[in-house]
Amino acid sequence: MHFDDLEPCVYHRGALNAASWAVPLHAVGWLEATHGFTSGDVPGGLVSKLVRMVEQTERAFPHYVFRGGHDCSLCVAENTWVRTPGWSQANLIVPGTDEVFAAPSGVVHYIEHHRYQPPQAFIAAVSTCPDCDSPSYLAALHHANRGLDIPMESNEAYMQRSRERLAAAVQRGAEARERAASRAEATPAVPVKGDGRDRKS
């Protein structure tokens, strides 16, 4: 998957889709070997902060972590790809100022191994981003989204909603069975009629 840096991110539904946000959702670090990218130095501490954010995101939002693999196409092109422990399928959603950033967790690898230099606005947003497993993180996203609802919820809220959906489905099933049973009671069984001639022939 490739986006130019700061291009609107439109990927799946929900948090990674620009249409879900009131402010622009800007893609950062969606690198592929077939496209160029900016390289250069990054501030000290950026990589370790990103690593922590990936770990926190995996812990706090397991319901958003995609299954399945994606290899680093830059390494694959150089025939040097080795899946590193930090490589994950989580995606980072980072609150900015009147914008939100969407970055694959691979951004850590791209910076460390390919000298990728993300846009300054992203670097600034990462440096002030609250811990992704804290309530202040969702509050910061809410604030960045002009105080409007955000397309993300905590795992607790997600599980609660799933339980409610399941309970509602079970309830609907029970009601449907009840209706079917009362219809069967109201309709007398039709007796099978025969005049006896069938049996003689």
Ligand SMILES: [Zn+2]
């Ligand atoms: Zn690589």
